[in-house]
Amino acid sequence: MNSIAFWGGNFLLLVEIAGTAAFAMSGVLEAARKRLDPVGVCVVGFLAAFGGGTLRDLLLDHRPFFWVRHVDVLWGVFALCILAMFFMKARHFAVTERAMQWPDAIGLGLFTASGVHQALLINMPGIVALLMGVITGVFGGVLRDLVCNEIPTAFKDHRPYALCAFAGGWIYLGLLQSGQADWLALGLCVLGTASLRLVSLWRDWRLPAWQA
Amino acid sequence: MNSIAFWGGNFLLLVEIAGTAAFAMSGVLEAARKRLDPVGVCVVGFLAAFGGGTLRDLLLDHRPFFWVRHVDVLWGVFALCILAMFFMKARHFAVTERAMQWPDAIGLGLFTASGVHQALLINMPGIVALLMGVITGVFGGVLRDLVCNEIPTAFKDHRPYALCAFAGGWIYLGLLQSGQADWLALGLCVLGTASLRLVSLWRDWRLPAWQA
Amino acid sequence: MNSIAFWGGNFLLLVEIAGTAAFAMSGVLEAARKRLDPVGVCVVGFLAAFGGGTLRDLLLDHRPFFWVRHVDVLWGVFALCILAMFFMKARHFAVTERAMQWPDAIGLGLFTASGVHQALLINMPGIVALLMGVITGVFGGVLRDLVCNEIPTAFKDHRPYALCAFAGGWIYLGLLQSGQADWLALGLCVLGTASLRLVSLWRDWRLPAWQA
Numbered sequence: 001m002n003s004i005a006f007w008g009g010n011f012l013l014l015v016e017i018a019g020t021a022a023f024a025m026s027g028v029l030e031a032a033r034k035r036l037d038p039v040g041v042c043v044v045g046f047l048a049a050f051g052g053g054t055l056r057d058l059l060l061d062h063r064p065f066f067w068v069r070h071v072d073v074l075w076g077v078f079a080l081c082i083l084a085m086f087f088m089k090a091r092h093f094a095v096t097e098r099a100m101q102w103p104d105a106i107g108l109g110l111f112t113a114s115g116v117h118q119a120l121l122i123n124m125p126g127i128v129a130l131l132m133g134v135i136t137g138v139f140g141g142v143l144r145d146l147v148c149n150e151i152p153t154a155f156k157d158h159r160p161y162a163l164c165a166f167a168g169g170w171i172y173l174g175l176l177q178s179g180q181a182d183w184l185a186l187g188l189c190v191l192g193t194a195s196l197r198l199v200s201l202w203r204d205w206r207l208p209a210w211q212a
Numbered sequence: 213m214n215s216i217a218f219w220g221g222n223f224l225l226l227v228e229i230a231g232t233a234a235f236a237m238s239g240v241l242e243a244a245r246k247r248l249d250p251v252g253v254c255v256v257g258f259l260a261a262f263g264g265g266t267l268r269d270l271l272l273d274h275r276p277f278f279w280v281r282h283v284d285v286l287w288g289v290f291a292l293c294i295l296a297m298f299f300m301k302a303r304h305f306a307v308t309e310r311a312m313q314w315p316d317a318i319g320l321g322l323f324t325a326s327g328v329h330q331a332l333l334i335n336m337p338g339i340v341a342l343l344m345g346v347i348t349g350v351f352g353g354v355l356r357d358l359v360c361n362e363i364p365t366a367f368k369d370h371r372p373y374a375l376c377a378f379a380g381g382w383i384y385l386g387l388l389q390s391g392q393a394d395w396l397a398l399g400l401c402v403l404g405t406a407s408l409r410l411v412s413l414w415r416d417w418r419l420p421a422w423q424a
Numbered sequence: 425m426n427s428i429a430f431w432g433g434n435f436l437l438l439v440e441i442a443g444t445a446a447f448a449m450s451g452v453l454e455a456a457r458k459r460l461d462p463v464g465v466c467v468v469g470f471l472a473a474f475g476g477g478t479l480r481d482l483l484l485d486h487r488p489f490f491w492v493r494h495v496d497v498l499w500g501v502f503a504l505c506i507l508a509m510f511f512m513k514a515r516h517f518a519v520t521e522r523a524m525q526w527p528d529a530i531g532l533g534l535f536t537a538s539g540v541h542q543a544l545l546i547n548m549p550g551i552v553a554l555l556m557g558v559i560t561g562v563f564g565g566v567l568r569d570l571v572c573n574e575i576p577t578a579f580k581d582h583r584p585y586a587l588c589a590f591a592g593g594w595i596y597l598g599l600l601q602s603g604q605a606d607w608l609a610l611g612l613c614v615l616g617t618a619s620l621r622l623v624s625l626w627r628d629w630r631l632p633a634w635q636a
Contacts, residue, residue: 031579032634034575034580035580035633035634036575036579036580036634037579037580037581037582037631037633038631038632038634039578039579039585039586039587039631040575040576040578040579040580041634043579043586044579054483058270058482058483059266059270059277061273061275061485063485065483067552068548068549068552071549071551071552074551074552074555075551085634124280125280125283127283127286127287128279128280128283128286131286142359146358146359146570147566147570147575147576147579148575149361149573149574149575150361151246151248151252151359151360151361152252152359154251154252155243155248155249155251155252155255155256155359156246156247156248156249156252157249158249161251162251162255163251207249207250207251208250209247209249210244210247210250210253210297270482271478271482271489273485273487336492337492337495339495339498339499340491340492340495340498343498354571358570358571361573362573363458363460363464363571363572363573364464364571366463366464367455367460367461367463367464367467367468367571368458368459368460368461368464369461370461373463374463374467375463419461419462419463420462421459421461422456422459422462422465422509
């Protein structure tokens with residue numbers, strides 16, 4: 001476990017910052033489309049960026065939160081929201097959204113891995129660690145959509161998103177189980193989740209609809 | 213307190229499993245009606261099943277959660293959601309809903325009793341224990357409706373639901389106060405809440421509307 | 425820190441009660457407009473009154489909650505909701521809303537100050553204390569609106585509300601930083617937030633809309 005702990009100190013930090021920015025941007029875009037005011041744009045940006053990780057930490061009773069330990073990231077997301085409001089026009093939205101697909105997929109991978117990782121650190125059972133991975137990756141977007149008064153996209157657009165996180169979590173657990181090093185399991189979880197998401201967008205995979 | 217603790221170890225487990233299944237089913241049905249994708253169906257099923265108890269445990273700072281101690285129940289709800297998606301057709305929905313009224317009422321009674329019970333175990337004042345009972349019984353359904361972008365049914369359909377839980381909580385507290393054994397108070401709370409709910413459905417009782 | 429702690433014991437109590445009543449009333453009014461049933465009116469009243477402070481305490485891992493320490497306030501809000509249902513007619517709504525502007529502004533100030541205060545008591549960094557102030561002041565209303573299936577007013581009406589709390593939090597931190605006494609910083613934070621809110625209503629200040 002020691003090597004996980006060390007690893008966490010340095011790399012996880014970078015990883016969470018990158019994912020956080022992409023997630024914040026998704027919040028800013030949705031808030032803009034819903035014509036929220038500047039306060040709403042910032043709040044939705046914050047929720048999308050920090051909601052998943054904060055919910056995970058609440059459930060795992062883990063303190064201090066990521067954004068309390070690294071207040072610079074709070075300032076960063078704040079600056080991102082303000083800058084977006086000044087410089088983005090409506091015609092940029094679709095372009096930005098496409099440009100965000102890559103960092104968003106990587107963010108999904110990173111958040112999922114960090115969720116599984118945190119849960120394993122305190123000896124949660126495997127399926128709970130999986131759930132924590134999915135929650136960390138997906139619930140930022142869920143909170144973003146709920147505040148904007150929408151059924152969360154992740155639950156109704158019939159595209160694999162939470163499922164990629166789920167599969168990525170299995171990669172993590174499987175590798176760890178088969179005796180691989182922590183950093184390898186974590187890295188392949190990030191890679192696997194992100195690639196699955198990107199491939200599913202590229203091939204336009206759909207989840208089956210309820211047969212009702 | 214010892215007898216409560218022992219009692220809790222065995223019977224509460226069974227009790228929470230039965231209620232959990234009925235609540236999960238209510239989530240699956242609502243998600244299906246809203247045409248969510250398979251991920252959404254599972255998430256709403258989980259929220260309906262575990263939301264109330266998890267919120268109670270968050271508020272009471274009680275860990276580990278029910279679903280962390282009994283991961284089998286997680287697998288069970290997961291299986292329930294998947295099976296429902298394979299085997300349920302639209303024409304089954306209304307039938308299932310009617311069939312669910314009984315286990316749902318029993319689930320309401322069980323969850324309410326477990327909420328009051330947990331709060332009393334850590335010496336919360338009576339009214340807080342009442343609130344915890346109502347939250348445990350009702351907020352799974354509230355979270356289910358919120359995610360599906362509806363005003364929670366429990367707050368707008370003018371039928372007694374939370375009120376039955378409230379009354380059942382009073383039964384629990386009253387019996388305990390008058391010196392009855394814990395198991396008797398708990399049992400009659402479950403029975404009282406469930407019967408109230410069933411009678412109110414049968415007699416079609418309505419809450420008064422605001423006189424505005 | 426000792427003087428803060430002492431101060432908190434007496435004055436904060438009164439302060440939180442006054443703000444709580446105004447916030448509960450805002451919940452009751454919104455629930456009535458949405459034609460919720462009596463259970464819904466009470467729940468939305470409770471959420472508006474206690475939601476912000478409870479969310480803050482959850483995030484700061486602070487127990488027992490305000491409403492557990494002071495169960496009288498629970499009974500008080502409960503009585504307020506019941507009385508409103510008996511005595512308020514639709515024609516009173518607009519009047520009540522106007523009459524509520526003052527206590528609501530004061531409530532915003534008080535809640536903001538108590539949020540900043542609580543966070544500083546456990547040595548949170550400045551920006552986190554600011555956030556906690558804003559969350560305490562604003563998220564009761566946010567939860568109220570979410571349960572009523574609305575995008576939160578605080579995020580879309582282009583009027584300064586969260587911003588007043590934000591500014592008031594800066595007053596608190598600034599005064600404390602420049603070596604002023606705790607009670608002065610706290611008092612001026614309340615006053616500053618409330619006056620800003622009242623002036624902004626009176627002068628009809630608007631936040632700029634997104635230039636998209």
